[in-house]
Amino acid sequence: MVLNLSSPPTLFLFFFLWCVVVAGDGGAAVAEAALDAQAAYLSQMKQEFAGPAMARWDFSSPGVDYCKFQGVGCDASGNVTAIDVTSWRLSGRLPGGVCEALPALREVRLGYNDIRGGFPGGLVNCTSLEVLNLSCSGVSGAVPDLSRMPALRVLDVSNNYFSGAFPTSIANVTTLEVANFNENPGFDIWRPPESLTALRRLRVLILSTTCMRGGVPAWLGNMTSLTDLELSGNLLTGHIPLSLARLPNLQLLELYYNLLEGVVPGELGNLTQLTDIDLSENNLTGGIPESICALPRLRVLQMYTNKLTGAIPAVLGNSTQLRILSVYRNQLTGELPADLGRYSGFNVLEVSENQLTGPLPPYACANGQLQYILVLSNLLTGAIPESYAACRPLLRFRVSNNHLDGDVPTGIFALPHASIIDLSYNHLTGPVPATIAGATNLTSLFASNNRMSGVLPPEIAGAATLVKIDLSNNQIGGAIPEAVGRLSRLNQLSLQGNRLNGSIPATLAELHSLNVLNLSYNALAGEIPEALCTLLPNSLDFSNNNLSGPVPLQLIREGLLESVAGNPGLCVAFRLNLTDPALPLCPKPARLRMRGLAGSVWVVAVCALVCVVATLALARRWVLRARQEREHDGLPTSPASSSSYDVTSFHKLSFDQHEIVEALIDKNIVGHGGSGTVYKIELSNGELVAVKKLWVSRRSKQEHGHGGAGCLDRELRTEVETLGSIRHKNIVKLYCCYSGADSNLLVYEYMPNGNLWDALHGSGGWGFGFLDWPTRHRVALGVAQGLAYLHHDLLFPIVHRDIKSSNILLDADFEPKVADFGIAKVLQARGDRDASTTTIAGTYGYLAPEYAYSSKATTKCDVYSFGVVLMELATGKKPIEPEFGDTRDIVQWVSGKVAGGGEAEALDKRLEWSPFKEEMVQALRVAVRCTCSIPGLRPTMADVVQMLAEAGPAAGRTAKDAASKKDSSGEPKL
Template sequence: MLLLLLLLVSPLLALSINQEGLFLQRVKQGFDDPTGALSNWNDRDDTPCNWYGVTCDPETRTVNSLDLSNTYITGPFPTLLCRLHDLHSLSLFNNSINSTLPADISTCQSLEHLNLGQNLLTGALPSTLADMPNLRYLDFTGNNFSGDIPESFGRFRRLEVLSLVGNLMDGTLPPFLGNISTLKQLNLSYNPFAPSRIPPELGNLTSLEILWLTQCNLVGPIPDSLGRLKRLTDLDLALNYLHGPIPSSLTGLSSVVQIELYNNSLSGGLPAGMRNLTALRLFDASTNELDGTIPDELCQLPLESLNLYENRFEGKLPESIADSPNLYELRLFQNRLSGVLPKDLGKKSPLLWVDISYNQFSGAIPASLCAKGVLEELLLIHNSFSGEIPASLSECSSLTRVRLGNNQLSGEVPAGFWGLPRVHLLELANNLFSGQIAKTIASASSLQLLIILKNSFSGTIPDEVGGLENLVDFSGSDNQFSGPLPASIVNLRQLGKLDLHNNKLSGELPSGIHTWKKLNMLNLRNNGFSGNIPEEIGTLSNLNYLDLSENRFSGVIPDGLQNLKLNEFNFSNNRLSGDIPPLYANKIYRDNFLGNPGLCGDLDGLCNGRGEAKNWDYVWVLRCIFILAAAVLIVGVGWFYWKYRSFKKAKRAIDKSKWTLMSFHKLGFSEYEILDCLDEDNVIGSGASGKVYKAVLSNGEAVAVKKLWGGSNKGNESDDVEKGQIQDGFEAEVDTLGKIRHKNIVKLWCCCTTKECKLLVYEYMPNGSLGDLLHSNKGGLLDWPTRYKIAVDAAEGLSYLHHDCVPPIVHRDVKSNNILLDGDFGARVADFGVAKVVDTTGKGPKSMSVIAGSCGYIAPEYAYTLRVNEKSDIYSFGVVILELVTGRLPVDHEFGEDLVKWVCTTLDQKGVDHVLDPKLDSCFKEEICKVLNIGILCTSPLPINRPSMRRVVKMLQDVGGENQPKPVKKDGKLSPYYHEDASDQGGVV
């Protein structure tokens, strides 16, 4: 009888286990699994307990945990999982779970841990989430949830962690969150909330350990009630608009380890009583309006990181900072601090990063800075330090970045200092140094930038410099170097800039400079070089700045220089002779050849040999007339044919039944409603590929419709090429905008296609393009705050393409006409017809067959090499910034000069006041000049000198009182992070 009972019960047990496996099999069918992560989910198994990501209770053998993080699965959230009644933990972190989160997720009554971070979920947060009685951990970081935080969230019974970081929540920060008494972590950072005050009710969360509200559009003062959070270990209120003093109640947070208040508008001094913060390790109140002195009681704490840069602190740095045993980061740049540094600074501290640039410090550099042997960055530029570089620093082999420029340092640089093995940036510019470059520089194997201009260095440049195989920039102008360039210098195959003007160098240029394939700038002005200009210079395809003026070069100017695409060149005041190469025999280049009595050309001030030239000019004029007449005839015929084709196409009735609709968002209209609006009266723009219509829908909303003509009609070869280009542009637009979602990228609602016509339907931007508005008589509408907002918006859109898309996307046609403006002048990047994804296989930038982009915006290296990478977009965006600052077109057709060249020339010759748009209010001059600096940095001729778009966003936000977010903290633990020093932001103006 017992045996018979077991036989009857065992099938029921098997059925129970198989039922969970059946549920999981149905979940698998609802996912797209490109990497095969779920390949071992075999329906022939008796139990799912051995499947990937599945964990079962060891006793009941029921599924209690499912972790499919980082598996690249795609599809909607499977509420079928809620039928696994013992499922306590569910993690689908970092996948492509899409659509909205269904309200019936609340049926997962057993869930305690729910992690859906880093997915593609959209819509509102379900209010039913609060009905899950056991939920303790809720993480929706990095999705696209929007709207308000549901009021029901105040009813969570056991919730300990609530993380909504990096979504699109745009309601206000609600006070009812203060009712979740069990909460230990509240992470709401990086959401575009409506301007909100910090609710004082958050002070009721007495169990709270982490309060992370970075970049939440917070305004007003910091409430005193936060001082009641006695268990708080991490307080992060950075990147907001908080003002007023730092409340003294915060000094009662006895457990706090990190306080981050950077990039607000806090004012006044640091509160008294900071000695009570005995657990404090990181204090960052940088980029505020704080003043007074740095209190001694703060420096007596066991700090690991102290960031007070970009404030108004005065006075001396307390001596007690030298006694801090754990201090690894000290950043105080851009204040008004003065006096000498504590002589024992670094003696007891494992200093990694020291940046005290842009202050008024004086005296000697402490010899103990690298006493622990771990110092990596030493940034002291723009102070009044004097004396010699301490010999102890020449033994600091951990150094990677050294910037001592713009001080009053003197004497010879220690020999070992030249040869530090890990330094990649060594800047000693604008000091009083003397002596030679030591031969020990041969040991500086990592050196990339050697900037030693404006000193009194002398002697010859040693042969060992030629062994620095990573050297990109050698700037040694305005010194007293003598003798010839070392022959080994041609071995610098990575060299992009060689600037040695205003020295006493002599001799001939060494042979073999054809190896400088990456050279972008060669400036040897005002030396004593002699001999011929080497033919090899004509092979340097990336060279666009060449200045050999005020030397003793002789012979002819090589014709091979015509192969170069030079933006700047100068051969004046030498001993050159013969004919000027025909490409440069133009009056606009006249000043570049003066002072060479032997040069011949039909230019005023040069020798005359004009008889033959005049005859040649006469023949040339006749040829031009003939070519012009032929061009007019061809254009006329083409125009007539185009009008005829347009007329024929307009006569064709649109067969609505043949249209195919592909939508990328939930639509409130049909394709027929769009087609009814394609009337000539609704045309708002036109281009080479088609027309743009404004379509007003039945619900009163407007959309923009781009109509591209194409199809398979037979035609000549040029028609086929044109159709192919339109097809490529259509596919690129759909492939790009159909996949990406960002507030600063124009939204593509849908596309409609037939055999002969293609339509792209976008969100309508009532203020048109930035180019049209800026350069029309409506330019006065764009005051400086509006222009600044447009720059930030567009930069964030491009940063998303470069850094957040996988693989990254290069726009390739960034220009003011492709930046559209909504009703509030919010900017969207548009027109992705020539966009390309970036090669991430490690094979380097991909070569294009033709140049994409618009005149005035194309980066110099792109025009010559056809290489596609993000640096090309950054150059183009730099031109847009210059347009916003100057109000000028990217190319001045009257003078034949591009905007970048005009800005640099005018700044140099006339000053910044002649560059800025006179329509802008002068009260913003300081801010405008900072943005101008960013534009100049982005348009650097050398791509390596251009910042990344992520860095551009940070610099722009710095100007307006915001900053780039720090890396996401893991579990609230303190970790070192990196700030680039302010001096890296450029200083052209």
């Protein structure tokens, strides 16, 4: 055994052994001393690694048998052969001299911990080491020369922060069977050397996201022992080499997210062991080879987002193994295989955005496992198969933008797990049936631009989770059911272009989350409900109906007369513009049509004017006297006269400037910040509002002038313009803005439960931490819906750029509101949801990693930040905790738990009693997807809403239901 005498632990062990030999104990003593040296090393390892799990190694008793320690494996002679502390939440360094102290060591598994000090250099001297796993351990720095590990079979250093040159020295470790470097984007740009072909035993080669450039090496075809080849997430160019077809044992081939071009080689059909192939997100052309589709073990075929043409080979319908077919966003033509899914446990059909023709495959759900039908934007014809109505596992059913016809099977509307039913832009007929009450997880119902008829059933209120309804441009008649007002989450109601009659239900005023209300081009009659106008959705249209009576004053104030055009019976109480005869004046009541009425009106008006002037004079005198008295008593006076503010209102106000300004006194202060003060003000009507008083900066005064109002700083102006233009139940409501020469006042709705950060992490955890998971899930889903609205439902997407738990406010019912839009960015690139801005903004711990090298903020940055918040909700931990280590945060910690199957260990200990642990684990998995280091792999916020809705506690479900939420296989259901 060669000793490294430069290592302090080695010197200690060498001295210890020498002393024993000198004492005359001979060979037996040496053996005993070696065992004692192993105990000494393990004891030192316990001291080096901080973490409660190390308490499992108890050295307090004499003659302790460390071979019985959890995580320690020994041979029959008591020699340590394995150390496995995977997911122990340890933080520290591996002590040096490990190979000298533990000469029989064969396996070291340190994954999902926090390993300090870079790659544990002492391990490279372990000539007997066969397995080394450092995955997801926050290891940084260079990978050393690994050639001195001649016995190494398995090397997993995935998901770390290695930098510098890629360790091509692994080519000298000819015993390697598994080499996993996945997700190490810090390596220098490199190209794999042909010397890797020396690894004759290599089965698994994972080099995804390692900054690899150039083409896919043709010599890979010589590594015939490969079963798993993953090169995705790099910048590989050129063609897929035909030589890959010479890999007879290959089961998994992943080349997605590269820049590959050319055709998919038909020769890959020679890979008879292949089960999964993913060539998505490249620039591939040509057709999908029939030879690949005929592979007997093929389970997953993914080639989406390429430039593929031709038909999907019919032979795919004969497969007995196929689970996933995902070829959307190509240029494919022809018909879908008629027998697709007939003979296999088919799960996912994603063929959207192609040019496919013919009917939908009737047997897609023959084996009852289909969850996704996504065929939108094709040229499909025929009827929706009746068999789809019985496909209860379906989560998303999207067939929009095709040429489908016939009646929609009634059961489609009643799918119990579906979150989206999208039938829009077809030639479909039939009614919306009463059975829709059974769609208890439905959030979006889209069926616009069809030929549907019948009436809108009141049973639609049974689908209580509905957020969006778009049934526009059909032939639906009858009245709008009053029951629609019970859909409390409804954000969009689009019923324009139908044959609706009757009056507009006043119950629609109960839809406080409504952003889009379009009832135009129908035959609605009666008056416009006054209460409905208090909602003022972002988009409101009552035009071209048979409405009558006066236009509500609120619509006139907001300049929304165009939204009521085409209703001959409507009128206005007074003329706003004498040159605009768009709407007539309402007829005067009969009692006022008498001689001399004009004179009486003038008398009344003059008297009223005199009274107003007198009242204002008295009020001014009272204010001045009150101010003099306060100054005499040494009390603070009002910061400014209310007349010195310019007001911009965004909602109907129940208060005036005077009431707000006079309440800005010390006793109402509830918080201070770097830019101003926050007040809690109780209005005379009993309502509460929050007021931000922000001082005007010197620079802003210089830009806008010293004397006038309207000195809005850039961030304040951004917040005012953003919040003033949007309305959503999960975005904080800005009532108005008072802008003055020295200060600006923002008046918001008051949130009695403060912000989410304080609720989760505040001193004493004042109660929120002990609320059940359904409440936390509601918070997460609400925030996701608010962000999805910002990203997807506006003309120009808005990137918040500072999503964090302290910017999420909670109302009395713990309904969340996204706040603080001071650094939000409106993406003017219309239709580009990932358009970017180049100003770095946000908060440490919530920032997406691409900020570090691109300084670009996109909607995917908000998705990442939301993922961090979702982890906070599920774990109860802050984004940065000492237990994570200096180089790790909650993202790495949670990702490690999920990847290692230890999700339950990461859940908030305050909810250990919760019967909803499976749902919490599902939320963690969603959070991990949101925080993927590659932005393109993160879901959109619209997708996040659906995933959370699908994985959340069902409404009204009890703890007993949660405890039994498993199928016969023991797996959790969605």
